[in-house]
Amino acid sequence: MINQPSQDSSDLSKSQTLKQLRRTSTQRKLLPGKDPAKVYWDEHTGSGTIEFSDHTTSIGTCLRCPDSPCIQYQPDELVVPFLPSFPLDATPRVCPTDAIHWPLEQAAPSIDSENCIGCGICIARCPSAAISFIDNNAVVCDDESPEFVTASEEEEDEFTSSRNKLLQSPRSGSISPTGSGQLGKFRSKVDKAIGDLDSQFPNLLCRNLFLSLGVSAAIRRRGDTNIRLDMILGPPGIDAATAEIEVGYGGILDAPRNLMDNVAVLCNRYGIEKSAVLPVVVASELPNQRSEYWQLVSDISTVLQMEVATITWGSLALMSWNRVRLTNETLRTFYADETTYSIRTGLEGAIGRSVLGDEGYPGLIESQK
Amino acid sequence: MLRLPNPGSDISGFIRIFQVLYEELWELGEFSLDDMSRALVERNLATSCGYMGNQALARSTRRDRSRDPLYNQSKSYSELFRLLGWIHPTVESRLQFTFTYFGAHVASAQRDTKAIFKETVLGIAYPNEVVDVKTVCSLRPFACILRAMLGLNGKMCRDEIILGPLSLSNDRDDREFNAMISDIRKLRGRYEDLDRALDQASSIRGITRTTMGNYTRFPLAVLLWTGWAKKIRSKKEYQKSLVFLELTTQGRKQAESVCQQHDVRESDLNSLPNDEYASFARVVFYQMLERAGFDLKPIRSQLTIDINQLKSGSKESKLLEKRECLFSPFQESDPAKLIAMFPNPAVSRKTELQNHEMGVITTTAHGQHSTITTPVLLREQEGAGSSADDGDVKLQSEIRCLYKSNGKDVDKTVSALREKYESSNQDVYYPLIAGMFRCLGYDCEHSRAGVNYQRWDAFIEDEVNSVPIEIKSPGEELHLSVKAIRQSLENKVILLSRKPYPTTLQATTLAVGHYLPNDRSEVAALIDDIKSTYQITVGVIDFSSLTQLVVARLCQKKLHDKSALTRLFGFVKIANA
Numbered sequence: 007m008i009n010q011p012s013q014d015s016s017d018l019s020k021s022q023t024l025k026q027l028r029r030t031s032t033q034r035k036l037l038p039g040k041d042p043a044k045v046y047w048d049e050h051t052g053s054g055t056i057e058f059s060d061h062t063t064s065i066g067t068c069l070r071c072p073d074s075p076c077i078q079y080q081p082d083e084l085v086v087p088f089l090p091s092f093p094l095d096a097t098p099r100v101c102p103t104d105a106i107h108w109p110l111e112q113a114a115p116s117i118d119s120e121n122c123i124g125c126g127i128c129i130a131r132c133p134s135a136a137i138s139f140i141d142n143n144a145v146v147c148d149d150e151s152p153e154f155v156t157a158s159e160e161e162e163d164e165f166t167s168s169r170n171k172l173l174q175s176p177r178s179g180s181i182s183p184t185g186s187g188q189l190g191k192f193r194s195k196v197d198k199a200i201g202d203l204d205s206q207f208p209n210l211l212c213r214n215l216f217l218s219l220g221v222s223a224a225i226r227r228r229g230d231t232n233i234r235l236d237m238i239l240g241p242p243g244i245d246a247a248t249a250e251i252e253v254g255y256g257g258i259l260d261a262p263r264n265l266m267d268n269v270a271v272l273c274n275r276y277g278i279e280k281s282a283v284l285p286v287v288v289a290s291e292l293p294n295q296r297s298e299y300w301q302l303v304s305d306i307s308t309v310l311q312m313e314v315a316t317i318t319w320g321s322l323a324l325m326s327w328n329r330v331r332l333t334n335e336t337l338r339t340f341y342a343d344e345t346t347y348s349i350r351t352g353l354e355g356a357i358g359r360s361v362l363g364d365e366g367y368p369g370l371i372e373s374q375k
Numbered sequence: 376m377l378r379l380p381n382p383g384s385d386i387s388g389f390i391r392i393f394q395v396l397y398e399e400l401w402e403l404g405e406f407s408l409d410d411m412s413r414a415l416v417e418r419n420l421a422t423s424c425g426y427m428g429n430q431a432l433a434r435s436t437r438r439d440r441s442r443d444p445l446y447n448q449s450k451s452y453s454e455l456f457r458l459l460g461w462i463h464p465t466v467e468s469r470l471q472f473t474f475t476y477f478g479a480h481v482a483s484a485q486r487d488t489k490a491i492f493k494e495t496v497l498g499i500a501y502p503n504e505v506v507d508v509k510t511v512c513s514l515r516p517f518a519c520i521l522r523a524m525l526g527l528n529g530k531m532c533r534d535e536i537i538l539g540p541l542s543l544s545n546d547r548d549d550r551e552f553n554a555m556i557s558d559i560r561k562l563r564g565r566y567e568d569l570d571r572a573l574d575q576a577s578s579i580r581g582i583t584r585t586t587m588g589n590y591t592r593f594p595l596a597v598l599l600w601t602g603w604a605k606k607i608r609s610k611k612e613y614q615k616s617l618v619f620l621e622l623t624t625q626g627r628k629q630a631e632s633v634c635q636q637h638d639v640r641e642s643d644l645n646s647l648p649n650d651e652y653a654s655f656a657r658v659v660f661y662q663m664l665e666r667a668g669f670d671l672k673p674i675r676s677q678l679t680i681d682i683n684q685l686k687s688g689s690k691e692s693k694l695l696e697k698r699e700c701l702f703s704p705f706q707e708s709d710p711a712k713l714i715a716m717f718p719n720p721a722v723s724r725k726t727e728l729q730n731h732e733m734g735v736i737t738t739t740a741h742g743q744h745s746t747i748t749t750p751v752l753l754r755e756q757e758g759a760g761s762s763a764d765d766g767d768v769k770l771q772s773e774i775r776c777l778y779k780s781n782g783k784d785v786d787k788t789v790s791a792l793r794e795k796y797e798s799s800n801q802d803v804y805y806p807l808i809a810g811m812f813r814c815l816g817y818d819c820e821h822s823r824a825g826v827n828y829q830r831w832d833a834f835i836e837d838e839v840n841s842v843p844i845e846i847k848s849p850g851e852e853l854h855l856s857v858k859a860i861r862q863s864l865e866n867k868v869i870l871l872s873r874k875p876y877p878t879t880l881q882a883t884t885l886a887v888g889h890y891l892p893n894d895r896s897e898v899a900a901l902i903d904d905i906k907s908t909y910q911i912t913v914g915v916i917d918f919s920s921l922t923q924l925v926v927a928r929l930c931q932k933k934l935h936d937k938s939a940l941t942r943l944f945g946f947v948k949i950a951n952a
Binding site (some may be wrong): 022023024025026027028038089090091092093094095096097110145202204206227228229230233262263264266267269270271274277280298302304305306308309310321 | 383384385387388391419420421422423424425426427428430431465476480483484485486487601605606662667668669670673674718813830857860861862864865868869871872873900901903904905907908909
C-alpha cells in the first residue's frame, strides 16, 4: 500500500527536500458502459445505493479518491468570493471532530465511532454514497462491487469521469433513516464534544454544515482579535451574509447587536450594499420565549430594515441530510421574532416535509416557553 | 520553572502560517519581519486595527516599530519558529532569517503535518544554541512530560506539570526525576496539599500562579493536538474534580519510545570531531524525518556512509550509533555549524532573485479615525452653578470641596474625582453618572433593575431628543471599547422602535466610561461605520470630560451648549470658547 514517491534515487541536489511517503493509488472507476442514473439512500436502513441506466444497482462503495473529499476541503472551497481578504480559518477538515482518517496502510478511510457526532457532512461529500449512518454513526463502505474496477494512476481521467458522473446523478432520500433519532443523537454528541474539544469546534461545525448546503462559508481565524465577524457566507446561492455563532443561551442576546456591527463594517469599509447583506444568528437552539432576543430582532427589522435570520445547528443538519441548496430566499424564511418564536416555516419549506415535534432536539425550530 | 512561550492553542493555525510564509518567502533566501508581515497580509493571515488586507498593513505600520501590531506579531512568530528549528537568524542580523532544511520539510509535509510536529516538539531542549533563553535548567520539556505521565498512572493535571516536569533542573538526572515522581505521588490524596505546594512555588519563584499556569498552555495544547493525551475529569487523585490529561494509546506508545531513546544534548557532543559530529547530526535528523513519514531513499547512500562513520569513530560515536537518539540538530546546534552539513533549500534560487526588493513599508494611514471628535465649548454665564435636584446636593458638595481643596485647579479636581471612583462597580457608578448629568441641567435617571424595556443604563429625557446612555463602570471595563459602542447602537434602535420616550435619528446615543478607549481608532472606525450605514450618531464621553463640565458649571460658572452633548458625534473634546 505504501509507495515510494517519485524521486530520483540519484544524489540529492542541494535544493531538494525529501518527500513524505504517499499512498499507492487504488482508486476505483466505473465499468465501461455503466452510467449512473441516480443515487439514493434507503429510508429504513440509511444505506446508499447507486442505480444505473440499465436498471442494475450497486451498493455505494468507496472510490478511494486520491484527494479524499470526505476528509478535506480544497483551499479554494474555503474562500468566500465577496470578501477574499477575510482572515479565515483554513482548517481543511471536513469532519469537525477529526473522526475520519485514512492511514497509509488502509485501503479506504475509516471513521472512529467514538468521536463521530453524526453530522453527516462526510456523507454529503462522498460522490459514491459509500458513507452512511449505521446506528447513528457514519460508516464507510469499502466492499467490492461488480460495477467498479480498480483504476491505475495512469487512468486518472477515467477515475475523474466516473466520479463526475456519480456527482451529477440525481440524489434522493434522506441520509438519515426515518425514526432513527439521528437528530437527537447528533445534539447530545455535539453537546459532549463542546466540552471535550477546543473552542473552535462549534464554528467549524457550522462552517462545514453551511458548506454542505452548497454555499461558500468562512469562519474567522482563531485568535484574530481585529475582525469581529464570526462567519461570512457567500455564493453560490447567497449573495452575502454575515453570521454570529452562538452556543447555548449565554451569548445569544448579544448576537443581534454584533450583527448590526458586522453589517456596518461590511458596508462602510468593504463597500457592500446593506440590502445585499443577510444577517444570521446560528444558534445551538432557539432562545426561550422570555428572552429579549425576539423583541430585539423585531426592533432591528423596524428601525434598520434588516431581518435577522435565526437558524439552529439542528436545522442545518436536517437540511444537509435532505440535500437542500441554500439561497437568499430560503435564508430569509428563517426570520422569526416575538410574533412567531418559530422557524418551522423556514425549515419545513426547505426540506419539503413536516417536522414532527423537535425530533429529539429541544429548541430545534420552536422556542421553548 | 521553565518558561515556555505561549503561541496560542491553534497549532494547526501556526503550522499553516509557517507553510504559507515558506511558500511566499523561500525564494528570497533571507527575509525580514516586514517581509513576513507583508506575506501574511497578502495571504489573509493577518489583520490589524480592525482591518483586513492591505488596509491592515497600512494602518499597522508606524515608525515606532515596538507599537506596530503586525511587526510585533511577525516577531512573535519568528521567535516561535526559531524555537521549533524551522528558521534561523542570519549571521549578519538577528532580525533577518532563513528557512532551515528542517523548515523546508515542515513546509512540504502537506499530507501529515502532525507527524513532523511531534518530532519537532520532542526536539525542544534547553539550553540550546538557537534561542537565547536564560535558564539554569537542562530540560527536554515535552519528552520529560511524557515520561512523567507514564510514571504517574498515565495522567497529570496542569498544576502537577508545573510542579513536576517544568520545574526540574536536570531531567536526565534519574535521582531528581524519580524524586519528582515520588513528590507528586505524595501530594496526591488531598487537594489542599497540591494547592499549598503551588502557593509555595509561586512565592519562592516570585511568579504568580496565573503566570505559571500560562507557561503550561503550550504544552497542554500540544499534548491534546498531537493526540498524545485527552482531557478527563477525575476526583480520584485529589478528592476534588480536576481536569487531567490522560495518555492515549498512541501517547503511551510515544512515551515508551521516548524512554527507550538515548536523550542527547548539545553539550554531550563537544568532544566529537567535526566529521563525526556532522555524521551524527545527519543520522539523527534523517531518523526524525523517517519517523515523520518521509521517504529516505534518495539519501540512503549518504546515510549509510554516516552510519559507518559513527560505527568506526570515537567511543562517543559508537554509543550514539547503538541506540535511536533523541536530538534535533536544527533546534540545538549552532546554526553556523549546520550550514556545511545539510543542503540549504534556498541557495540555488538566491542568485536569480538578487534584485528582489525587500523594501521597507512606509505609510501613515494608521490613526485615520482617531480624530472623530466634537468640540464642546464652555462659556461664562451668570446664574450658572446651581442644580435643582436635592438628591444631588451631596455630589455637588463633594465636587465643590474637592475644587477648593485642590486650589481651584480644574485638572487636579478632575484627577482626584477620577481616582476616587476608579474601582467602582455599577451600583455606585451608574447613579453617579446620572447625577453628574443632572448637575449639568439634564433630566437624567439611571435605569432600575427589573425594568425590561430599560435596556440602557441611564437616560436623558427630552421632549424631542431623548438620549439613551450606555455606562461602563470601571468594574466592567476601565477603558471604553467597541462593546460599549455596540450597546449604544442597540439602545438607540430599541428607543426608535419601542418609543417609550420621544427621540429622533439626529439625537445621539451615548457611551460613557471611566477612560477613553486604548485604541481610539478602532472605536472611532465603528462609530463612523454606524453613522454611514445606519445614520445613527454615537457619542463617547469619558469620566474626566464629564467631570470637567460639571466642575466648570458648579465652580466656575461656565456653561456648555446642552445640545452639543445630545447631538455628540464621536469623542467629546472640552474647550473654552
